[in-house]
Amino acid sequence: MKQKFIEADYKIVDFEKEADVYVVNTCTVTNMSDRKSRQIIRRVKEQNKDSILVVTGCYAQVAKEELETIEEIDIVLGNQEKKDIVTYVEEKQKEKIRKVSNILYERDFAEFGTTTYTDKTRAVIKIQDGCDRFCSYCIIPYARGRIRSRKKEEVIAEIKEIAKKGIKEVVITGIHLASYGKDYKPHIPLIELLKEVNKIEGINRIRLGSLEPTLMTKEFIEELVKLEKVCDHFHLSLQSGCNATLERMNRRYRIEEFEEGIQLIRRHYPNASLTTDVIVGFPGETEEEFKETYEFLERIKFYKMHVFKYSPRKGTKAAVMPNQIAGEIKEGRSRKLIELSNKNQEEQNENYIGKEVAVLFEELEEGYIKGHTSNYMMVYVKSNDKTIENTIQGVTITQAIGDNLVGEL
Numbered sequence: 001m002k003q004k005f006i007e008a009d010y011k012i013v014d015f016e017k018e019a020d021v022y023v024v025n026t027c028t029v030t031n032m033s034d035r036k037s038r039q040i041i042r043r044v045k046e047q048n049k050d051s052i053l054v055v056t057g058c059y060a061q062v063a064k065e066e067l068e069t070i071e072e073i074d075i076v077l078g079n080q081e082k083k084d085i086v087t088y089v090e091e092k093q094k095e096k097i098r099k100v101s102n103i104l105y106e107r108d109f110a111e112f113g114t115t116t117y118t119d120k121t122r123a124v125i126k127i128q129d130g131c132d133r134f135c136s137y138c139i140i141p142y143a144r145g146r147i148r149s150r151k152k153e154e155v156i157a158e159i160k161e162i163a164k165k166g167i168k169e170v171v172i173t174g175i176h177l178a179s180y181g182k183d184y185k186p187h188i189p190l191i192e193l194l195k196e197v198n199k200i201e202g203i204n205r206i207r208l209g210s211l212e213p214t215l216m217t218k219e220f221i222e223e224l225v226k227l228e229k230v231c232d233h234f235h236l237s238l239q240s241g242c243n244a245t246l247e248r249m250n251r252r253y254r255i256e257e258f259e260e261g262i263q264l265i266r267r268h269y270p271n272a273s274l275t276t277d278v279i280v281g282f283p284g285e286t287e288e289e290f291k292e293t294y295e296f297l298e299r300i301k302f303y304k305m306h307v308f309k310y311s312p313r314k315g316t317k318a319a320v321m322p323n324q325i326a327g328e329i330k331e332g333r334s335r336k337l338i339e340l341s342n343k344n345q346e347e348q349n350e351n352y353i354g355k356e357v358a359v360l361f362e363e364l365e366e367g368y369i370k371g372h373t374s375n376y377m378m379v380y381v382k383s384n385d386k387t388i389e390n391t392i393q394g395v396t397i398t399q400a401i402g403d404n405l406v407g408e409l
């Protein structure tokens with residue numbers, strides 16, 4: 001959206017500054033995100049009461065009626081309408097605009113806002129939108145709609161352009177990557193797209209965003225390992241290590257299948273970093289169920305775990321399930337898993353001392369240059385040499401400090 005405004009000759013200023021137009025791009029993943037969005041919305045007009053306030057994003061998509069009641073808002077746009085934001089702002093005279101199409105009927109991938117550059121070396125490319133899985137705690141299928149995949153040719157053409165800019169790493173993302181291509185007849189599997197990306201000259205690394213465990217089949221991994229640019233870092237959203245909890249979450253896999261996938265990855269990628277998301281305190285999660293999850297995670301030894309305390313989201317099945325868990329229990333379970341995650345990370349980092357790794361250097365920072373290995377470990381090297389930025393170099397690891405590794409060229 002920022003890019004659209006720049007193209008139309010608008011000047012982007014800090015959100016806290018006085019402006020003619022304010023855009024609040026909302027999130028709705030928890031009730032808390034809704035509340036935060038409402039607080040920001042109410043504050044905006046204090047900065048300039050004559051400004052135009054546009055509210056868009058997932059909260060706008062699912063709560064149009066709720067936003068109707070907020071007097072300060074001039075324009076409400078759904079996710080599909082974001083691409084025309086400048087036109088809506090310019091059309092706005094005296095009339096308020098409400099344009100939120102029913103995203104559940106959208107069948108085409110919106111060719112808009114598909115790439116973001118995180119730094120000089122890496123571009124994040126969205127290739128898929130929407131989700132048909134309906135996990136019982138998640139609002140995303142209602143906010144993002146049915147699965148829609150970006151055309152393979154469009155993805156390849158864009159990555160070729162990215163490579164021309166000197167970017168060496170692409171991160172392939174989507175709301176539910178495993179569903180890529182399922183909306184096409186015939187079905188275009190994700191692996192077919194990755195094979196094409198692997199051929200693009202100038203791109204050295206392909207990183208995959210969050211993956212559904214069910215994607216990790218023998219066939220998929222055996223094909224994937226042949227693509228030498230694919231990084232050995234896999235983020236697999238587990239959510240729980242207990243089958244009964246997974247069932248209530250409507251996650252549609254069992255921990256046995258998940259573990260098989262992990263073993264396959266480790267067999268083919270001996271240095272793989274495996275990361276995951278876990279929800280603690282899901283409705284009905286007993287001490288016994290949590291213990292199962294804990295023991296499973298102890299065995300799998302993820303490099304890093306993102307731990308979320310379950311927070312009910314209005315409009316989802318889980319929000320009205322019985323046996324909601326008290327805050328202090330969630331807190332305690334979360335603490336235990338974070339401790340386990342830190343321990344695993346420290347152990348893996350220490351194993352790297354004395355080893356040589358390849359680092360794609362990103363930028364200088366206070367006398368050091370930092371970058372990532374292909375398995376996404378952050379490495380710092382003492383240097384002020386700007387010419388190393390955006391190059392891949394061999395580094396010998398000398399120290400492990402907290403989350404990071406330190407080494408020498």
Ligand code: SF4
Nearest residue numbers: 131133134135138140
């Ligand atoms: S697969 Fe992910 S995006 Fe889809 S419903 Fe489940 S948690 Fe939400």
